[in-house]
Amino acid sequence: METSKPERLNALTGLRCFAAINIVLFHFSDPKWFGILAPVVNAGYASVSFFILLSGFVLAYNYADRARAGKLDRVRFWKARFTRLYPVYLLSLLLSAGNLNGEYGAHTHTMFWLGVALTPLLLQGLIPEIATFLNTPAWTMSAESSYYAIFPWLASWKRAVSFKSHLVKMTGVWFLGMVPGALYIVFNPDGIAHSDRWSSGPWLQALKYTPYTHLASFVFGVMLANLDQMVERESLLRLWVGLAGFAGLFGLLELGPLVPYALIHDGLLMPFFGCIILGLAGRNPLSFFFGLPPLVFVGEASYCLYLLHFTLWNQIHDAHVLDWLHLSQFDPWISYAILIGLALLALHLVEKPAQRQLRKWMGA
Numbered sequence: 001m002e003t004s005k006p007e008r009l010n011a012l013t014g015l016r017c018f019a020a021i022n023i024v025l026f027h028f029s030d031p032k033w034f035g036i037l038a039p040v041v042n043a044g045y046a047s048v049s050f051f052i053l054l055s056g057f058v059l060a061y062n063y064a065d066r067a068r069a070g071k072l073d074r075v076r077f078w079k080a081r082f083t084r085l086y087p088v089y090l091l092s093l094l095l096s097a098g099n100l101n102g103e104y105g106a107h108t109h110t111m112f113w114l115g116v117a118l119t120p121l122l123l124q125g126l127i128p129e130i131a132t133f134l135n136t137p138a139w140t141m142s143a144e145s146s147y148y149a150i151f152p153w154l155a156s157w158k159r160a161v162s163f164k165s166h167l168v169k170m171t172g173v174w175f176l177g178m179v180p181g182a183l184y185i186v187f188n189p190d191g192i193a194h195s196d197r198w199s200s201g202p203w204l205q206a207l208k209y210t211p212y213t214h215l216a217s218f219v220f221g222v223m224l225a226n227l228d229q230m231v232e233r234e235s236l237l238r239l240w241v242g243l244a245g246f247a248g249l250f251g252l253l254e255l256g257p258l259v260p261y262a263l264i265h266d267g268l269l270m271p272f273f274g275c276i277i278l279g280l281a282g283r284n285p286l287s288f289f290f291g292l293p294p295l296v297f298v299g300e301a302s303y304c305l306y307l308l309h310f311t312l313w314n315q316i317h318d319a320h321v322l323d324w325l326h327l328s329q330f331d332p333w334i335s336y337a338i339l340i341g342l343a344l345l346a347l348h349l350v351e352k353p354a355q356r357q358l359r360k361w362m363g364a
Contacts, residue, residue: 006062007233011280011287012054013302014295019047020302023137024309024339028332039253045197045208046253048140049266051306052214053273055144056221057228060155061281064225067155074152079364081148085122087354088346089141092307093120095315096135103133128202131209136310143211147218154219160226170223170274177216177267180207184262195261208265220270224277233283242279242286248272298340304351305343312342 025034026044034041066072104112107130115133118124125131125142132139160166190201207213231238249272252259259268280287298305316335322328358364 009058009061009281009287010291010296012058012277012290013299014290014292015276015280015299016051016054016302017295017299019050020299020305020309020343021336021340023047023306024313024336027310028313028335039256040250042197042256043253043264045265046269048137049214049217049269050273051140052143052147053217053221053224053270054277056147056151056154056218057224057277058221059148059151060222060225061228063151064155064159064222067152068157068159070156072152072155076364077152078148079362080359081145083355083358083362083364085141085145085148087358088304088307088351089122089138090120091346091350092135092138092311095308096311098315099134099311125209125211128206128210131205135307137307139209141307143214146211147215151222154222157222160223160230163227163230166223166227166230170220170227173216173220173223174267174270177220177270178263179267180213181260181262181265181267185260194257196257197261199261204262207262214266217266217270220274221277224274227274228278228281231278231282233281235282236284238279238282239284239286240279241275242282242284245272245275245277245279249276298344301340301343301347304346305340308343308346309339312339 022041022044025031025041026047029041031038031042063072063077100116103115107115111127111129114127115124115130118127118130119133119138122142122145124133125139125146131142160169184203184207189203190199192199192201192204195201195204249269252264252269252272280290313335316322316338322331322334327334
């Protein structure tokens with residue numbers, strides 16, 4: 001883009017490191033291994049909701065002022081998002097091609113071919129039955145691409161001048177974000193007595209894996225960037241808000257099954273995520289810690305780690321790679337390290353070079 005970028009918020013990149021690793025642990029660990037942090041790992045799916053909200057915040061933080069001034073070139077913005085999103089997404093699909101046989105057996109012929117056609121186009125999330133086609137985490141990219149499509153108009157909303165009135169509007173978006181989960185609880189369309197992370201049903205699939213139900217989180221993130229501009233970076237308020245966000249999030253997750261799964265899966269956590277982001281977007285001891293270079297280094301590869309971890313884990317273990325290397329006694333910890341290493345390789349050997357080249361070709 002033509003104009004200079006705002007200040008880099010390294011602490012948020014460092015937090016992405018923890019969020020991405022938490023998703024890996026959620027999929028491939030026993031939460032009980034982590035003691036007091038077990039509730040956090042057991043609710044690792046919430047990290048995806050955090051990523052969606054953070055995406056809205058970061059985009060608005062970087063582009064909203066230009067959009068309001070009428071200086072955001074929408075086509076260039078979409079091209080830039082494509083160059084950022086698609087190279088690793090395509091890599092994840094190529095690595096997951098071996099799953100096609102399983103997908104063929106799991107769906108009707110119509111749904112299978114729809115999955116084959118729509119997944120490369122980032123459109124599989126529009127149909128709940130095939131939202132997780134080929135590579136389970138890829139549904140998020142389908143959702144994000146939908147949000148990128150409408151972002152230029154969201155970002156052009158008039159800048160808020162009243163802190164209080166803007167908070168009221170954000171509260172309204174928060175409540176709207178909980179509506180899908182609340183409706184699911186009230187009507188229980190899948191007939192599940194007590195839904196949790198292991199539950200499955202067509203309506204729960206739609207609640208979890210489609211862009212419709214997560215849109216409020218993205219919008220909340222966009223609005224949060226406006227709120228962020230009203231608070232000084234050095235304000236002590238940011239530190240306390242950030243600490244309150246972490247404490248509130250942990251306290252809520254500690255309640256476990258007492259909190260309805262359909263609500264905690266996305267909408268309910270927005271205010272806590274918002275507080276954490278505001279805290280880390282400031283200059284304080286909390287942001288200093290999360291902005292440490294090793295965390296930022298791994299955090300930059302969080303997209304690669306998230307999108308590739310599911311397929312790579314299964315391939316490593318299906319091929320008995322650790323047995324051949326006589327490292328199986330160190331599993332799963334060695335597998336976590338390998339996944340992080342492969343994500344860093346994908347970042348520097350695929351994502352960044354491909355992004356640079358595509359931007360040259362596309363004029364992004």
